Amino acid sequence: MFQAGGGYHFNWSIVIQHLPMLYDGLFLALKLAVVALFIGSVIGIAGAWARASKYRVVAAVFAAYVEFVRNVPLLVLVFFAYFALPIMGIKFLNNVASFEAAFIFYSGAYLTEVFRSGLAAIPEGYVQAAKAIGLTPLQRGRYIVLPVMFRIVLPALSNTFISLFKDTSIASAIGVKELTFGAVYLDVNFFRVIEAWSVVAAMYLVTAAILASLLRLLERRYAVIK
Amino acid sequence: MLTTLLHQGLPQMAQGLLVTVGMGLQASIVGIVIGVLVGVGLLYLPAYVGWIFRVYVDVVRGLPPLVLIFSAYYLIPVSGINVSAFYSGVIALAFFSGAHFAEVVRGGIDSIPQTQTQAAKAIGLRFWPLMRWILLPQAVRRMVPPAINATVEVIKGTSLVSLIGVVELVLATQQFTGSTFIVIPAYGLAAIMYFAVNFSISRLGGVFEKRYAYLQY
Secondary structure, three states, rough: OOOOHHHOOOOOHHHHHOOOHHHHHHHHHHHHHHHHHHHHHHHHHHHHHHOOOOHEEEEEHHHHHHHHHHHHOHHHHHHHHHHHHHOOOOHHHHHHHHHHHHHHHHHHHHHHHHHHHHHOOOOOOOHHHHHHHHOHOOOOOOOOHHHHHHHHHHHHHHHHHHHHHHHHHHHHHOOOOOOOHHHHHHHHHOHHHHHHHHHHHHHHHHHHHHHHHHHHHHHHHOOOOH | OOOHHHHHHHHHHHHHHHHHHHHHHHHHHHHHHHHHHHHHHHHHHHHHHHHHHHHHHHHHOOOOOOHHHHHHHHHHHOOOOOOOOOHHHHHHHHHHHHHHHHHHHHHHHOOOHHHHHHHHHHOOHHHHHHHHHHHHHHHHHHHHHHHHHHHHHHHHHHHHHHHHHHHHHHHHHHHHHHHHHOOHHHEEEEEEEHHHHHHHHHHHHHHHHHOOOOOOO
């Protein structure tokens, strides 16, 4: 019954030959995650501000957006962007663009939560002190609230980035040639099952570990001074 | 169009939803068992055994669930064992959620102050009585909200098994849109179904969170 030793012959040459393809896939995954992080952060800051605003309707719309995205699988959003939006007249350049659209919609909701908790964690005294020395609301945002908020959310932001990086694997479902797609390609075309999946898994793990340790350095550099 | 959606799509997709929920439940239950064992092991086993659990948790949490699902689906047959696509999905998701539940369990027990353990030892409790009567009753209340979040992640994760051919909600939706070309309302309905299930579960977590908010140290 167990014949992995005898029945399966390892052949690493095919995976090694296709390493450039896997690197390209990894690079594309990182690019997708970075873009989603940055544009999603813009949505997130706007969303956090909207959820704290006194306009109930605006706050409710963003609350509904966050709850919707958090309770629906990313795959459904991706398929909706890929299959349904073009029918509604919203056409994307290619599958990468339509994935990225769904992905930004997705990351925006998670980042709204991240920035909302950051905004809530800013000590009351900072804003009061800023008011006391006569800063205008715009100056308070620019010089007090945003910089402090960024330091507070940095750990959560780096966690979100790493999970976004992992979520890019779902792009393979609509044929985006990222890392997981590369593994499926090697598996289906050359039957290099163990080699393909172990190399790709290792690439995900090593990249995530490197990102995590780099981000830890950044977090330490910008830690909130207590 | 609406009648086709209601008469053909709704039953087809409800069937898919049942598979989704069934798979989510099975994977979560196995995942919770793994999580409790691994989580307790992480805290109390000596380091020379505990590192295996640490590696398991960190590796699984560092991989996309889709990679786990594809790996399970393609790798299990290589070892000569025949498993249906459904069960390779359950195995992958149980493996995935086990690591997340382990962190929940570890964090929950770890959040109980050391003084509780010290007091229990002072009155002469051994390991199991300490767990059973002192730590777990307090820790479980802490674990419930994050464990419910992890369960929602599992149910969302089941959408990925559509890619290995299990007819759950997403694939049922695709089959319906493929034969009728009713795309937008079908995906809308699928999103509503996922939302209804997951939002109810998340709300349950919120209820527990409020219920146990009095537990503060």
